[in-house]
Amino acid sequence: xxxxxNLGLFVQDSWAVNxxxxxxxxxxxxxxxxxxxxxxxxxxxxxxxxxNDNTIDGADLWSPRFGFNYTMDTERPSQVRGGVGLFKGxxxxxxxxxxxxxxxxTYTGYFDSNGTNVFSPDPRxxxxxxxxxxxxxxxxxxxxxxxxxxxxxxxxxxxxxxELPWWxxxxxxxxVLTSVKDGIYYQQLNLGNAxxxxxxxxxxxxxxxxxxxxxxxxxxxxxxxxxxxxNRATAFNDAIIAKRTGKGESQQLTIGxxxxxxxxxxxxxxxxxxxxxxxxxxxxxxTSSSNLGNVAVFQSNExxxxxxxxxxxxxxxxxxxxxxxxxxxxxxVVSLVYEGRSGRPYSYTFDNDANGDGRVNDLLYIPxxxxxxxxxxxxxxxxxxxxxxGNEYLNSHRGQIAERNAARxxxxxxxxxxxxxxxxxxxxxxxxxxxxDVLNIGNLINKDWGRVEEVAFPGMRGIVEYGGVDPATxxxxxxxxxxxx
Numbered sequence: 001x002x003x004x005x006n007l008g009l010f011v012q013d014s015w016a017v018n019x020x021x022x023x024x025x026x027x028x029x030x031x032x033x034x035x036x037x038x039x040x041x042x043x044x045x046x047x048x049x050x051x052n053d054n055t056i057d058g059a060d061l062w063s064p065r066f067g068f069n070y071t072m073d074t075e076r077p078s079q080v081r082g083g084v085g086l087f088k089g090x091x092x093x094x095x096x097x098x099x100x101x102x103x104x105x106t107y108t109g110y111f112d113s114n115g116t117n118v119f120s121p122d123p124r125x126x127x128x129x130x131x132x133x134x135x136x137x138x139x140x141x142x143x144x145x146x147x148x149x150x151x152x153x154x155x156x157x158x159x160x161x162x163e164l165p166w167w168x169x170x171x172x173x174x175x176v177l178t179s180v181k182d183g184i185y186y187q188q189l190n191l192g193n194a195x196x197x198x199x200x201x202x203x204x205x206x207x208x209x210x211x212x213x214x215x216x217x218x219x220x221x222x223x224x225x226x227x228x229x230x231n232r233a234t235a236f237n238d239a240i241i242a243k244r245t246g247k248g249e250s251q252q253l254t255i256g257x258x259x260x261x262x263x264x265x266x267x268x269x270x271x272x273x274x275x276x277x278x279x280x281x282x283x284x285x286x287t288s289s290s291n292l293g294n295v296a297v298f299q300s301n302e303x304x305x306x307x308x309x310x311x312x313x314x315x316x317x318x319x320x321x322x323x324x325x326x327x328x329x330x331x332x333v334v335s336l337v338y339e340g341r342s343g344r345p346y347s348y349t350f351d352n353d354a355n356g357d358g359r360v361n362d363l364l365y366i367p368x369x370x371x372x373x374x375x376x377x378x379x380x381x382x383x384x385x386x387x388x389x390g391n392e393y394l395n396s397h398r399g400q401i402a403e404r405n406a407a408r409x410x411x412x413x414x415x416x417x418x419x420x421x422x423x424x425x426x427x428x429x430x431x432x433x434x435x436x437d438v439l440n441i442g443n444l445i446n447k448d449w450g451r452v453e454e455v456a457f458p459g460m461r462g463i464v465e466y467g468g469v470d471p472a473t474x475x476x477x478x479x480x481x482x483x484x485x
Contacts, residue, residue, distance in 0.1 A: 002100040004093060005033040006150075012065075020071050028063040030088055032056045032150060038099040039106055044141040048189040048239050052099055052143050059149040061088055061182075076163040084156035086181065092150055094286045095184060095242055102238075102288070104139030109237060136234070142288050143189065143241035154179045168262050173255045180248035185281035186292040187301040190239035191357060192231030198355070199373075199475055200365040200401060203299055205229050206356035213468035213477040218376055220352035220465025220479050228356040240288040247305040250277035261323055270318040277308035284309070284458055293359040294458040296347035296404045300357040307405035309459055313342040330422040330431065337416040343409025346455035348394065348402035351462025351481075364463055365476065368399040373476045376467060384464065384480040394463075407461070409454035415442045 012026030034057040045051045067083030101107075159174035194203035196211070207230035209215050215224025233239075256271030280303055284294045297304070321335040347363060354362035367373045367388075375381035388394050393407045417438040425431045442449035455461045467477040 001036050002097040003035055004091075004096065005035075006091060007031040007033060020073065022069045024065075024067040024069075024083070026065045028061075028065070028088075030061040030063070030150065032059040034096075036100070039103040041104045041139070041141055044104050044139065044236065044239060047233055047236075048141075048143070048241075050143050050145065050189070050241060052103060052141050054099075054144045054146050054148075056096060056144070056149055061086075061150065061152055063087060063152070074162070076165070078160075078162035080158075080160050082156070082158040084154070086152055087155050089151045089153065092184060095283070095288070095291070096144060096148075098142040098242075098288050099144055102140050102142040104141035104236070108137040108139055138235065138237040140238040141236065141240075143239065145241055145243045147244045148184060148242055149182050149244070151180075151184060152182045154181055164257075167259055169257055169259045171255075171257055174253070176250075176252040176254075178250045178252075180246060180279075183245040183248055183280060184242050184283060185245050185295075185303060186288055187241050187243055188238065188292060188357065188359075189241055190229065190232045190236050191300055192229050192233070195230055195356075196469075198365070198469065202355055202362075202365070204355050204469075205231070205300070210356050211469045211471070213374075213376075213470060216465070216467040216477070216479060218380070218465075218479050219481065220350075220467060226356075228353060228358040230356070238289055240292055242288065243303075245280045245303055247303065248279045248308075249305075250275065250308070250311075252276075261321075265323050266321070267323070268318070268320045271316070273312075273315045273317075275311055275313060275315070277311040278305045279308040279310075280305050282309040282458075293361050296349050296361050296363050296460050298363045298401050300355060300359075304404070306403060307345050309345060309405055311345055311405070313408070315342070316340040328424070330424065331420075332422070333418070333420045335418040337418065338414070339416075340411065340413050343411060344454045344459065345405035345408050346459040346461055347404045348407060349460040349462050350464060350466050352465045354466035360462075361460060362466075363404060364394075364402040366394050366397050366400055366402060367478075372399075373478050374470050374473070376477065376479050380478075380480040383482055384478065387463075387480075387482060405459065409452075412450075412452050413442075414440050414450045414452075417441045 008028065008030050010026065010028045012024065014022060014024045016022050034055040037053040037055060040053045063086040065083065065085030069079060069081045072078040072080070155176070155178050157174060157176045159172060161170060161172040163170050192205060194205055195207070196204050198204050205228060207227040209224050210222065210226035210228070212224060215222050215226055217223060252273060252275045254271055254273040256269065258269040259267055261267045281291060281295050283291055285291050316339070318338045319335055321333055323331050323333045325331050349364050350362045353360050370381065370385055375384065419436040421434050423432045440450040443451065465479040465481070467479040469475070470477055
C-alpha cells in the first residue's frame, strides 16, 4: 500500500512602497507524509548498502519568494517587474512508489532466453517448469536514497514592458533563470565491477565472451555467450536507486510585441524565445528501469548534466486575430497561429549495448579516421565512412564521444487555426461559446507543409553496433548497417 500526502502552509503579503513600487513577498512550507513503508528486504539492503524501505516521509521544504513591480513615470505606460524564489514542482509520485512494487520479496522473476517446449496456462505451473528447467529466480529491487526529497528549483525573472508610440503596441522582454536545488536521477546498484576499459576509456562490464568479435554478428547480436554485468550479484536482476542531484539549469530570454484589440477588430502578437536548458535525467517514464535506460551516457551511473531532452533552442510565435460581432455583442473570433521552432535534440549512440551494463543507451565513440576502429568487413567500413563524411555533426567531432542531445531534428514550421463563436448564455450576464481548433492546418492543404521529422523516443539515434574488442590492438570492432539518412 502506498499513500503520499503533503502538508503545505503559505503566507504572502504585498507592500505598496509608493505610487510606483510594489513589493510582494512570501514563504511556503511543505511537509511530506508517507505513512507506509515498502516491505523490507534485508538481503538486498545489506548487499547494496542502502535500505530498500526508505521513503521521503518527514522531508521539509522552506520556499521563500520575493517579487517587485515598478511603474515608471513615463509618457506611455512602462514597467519593470521581476522576482526570485524557491518553487516545488509537480509532486513526484509514481517514482517514489516504485519501491513498494519492486521490493524483491513479494515478487521474484524467472527469465529463460532459450524458451521452453512446455506451456502451462496455470501461472504456478509455468513457475514449476522454469524451476525444473534450472532457471534461477531473481529479485528486482527499487531503492530511494535517504536524501531524496520532492523536486524543487530556484527561479528568478526580470522583465520590462512598455507601450510603443504606434497603435498601442506593447513591447516586452523577459529573462527567466532556473537552477535545480533538488532533482532526481537513477543509478544501477547491481552493476558489478568493470572487467576492463574500451579504447575511449569507457568502462566495460562484459564477461570475456563479450569481448570476442567472433561472438557478434553483423546486427550486433551475440551468439557466443556474451553476458552483461558479468560481476553482478546473480541473486538479483535490477537494483535501481533514485538519487538526489543538484545539477541542472536553464536560461530563457523572450522578446515580443503585442497589439491588443483595443478599438480595432484586429490584434496580433509576435515573439522570439531563446532557451538553454541542461538536466541530468529527463525522467521520461513511470518506472525506474526505463528512467535509467532512457538517458544516453558515456559511463554507466554517471551524474552528468547535459542538454535537456525538452530544450527548444529557438522558437518564433506569431498570431493574428480578427474579431467581429455579427449579431448583438456576441463576438466571432478567427485566429491564425504560427510556430517556427528548432527541432528536438537527440543523441548519437551505439545501436546495441556497447558497454555491457544491460542498457542500450551508450553514447557513440566517433572514430578519428579509417583504421581507428575495426569493422567486420571492408564493405561495412567503406559504407560507414561514406555515412560519416556526409554527416555534419559526426564529421566535425571525430575522436570524441558524442555529446548527449547535441544533435537536432529539422526546423519545424506549423500553422494552427482557431475559430470561436459566442452565443447568448442561459443565464443573464453569461455567454456560451463554441470553439473549433484545427492543428497544423497547413498539412491538410499540402502534405509537405508542417511536417515534423524527429528521432523517435527516447531520442537516441543508433549508428553502429558494438561488435567486441580486437584482442591484438584493443580497438573496438564496429558492425555497420546503414541507418536512415
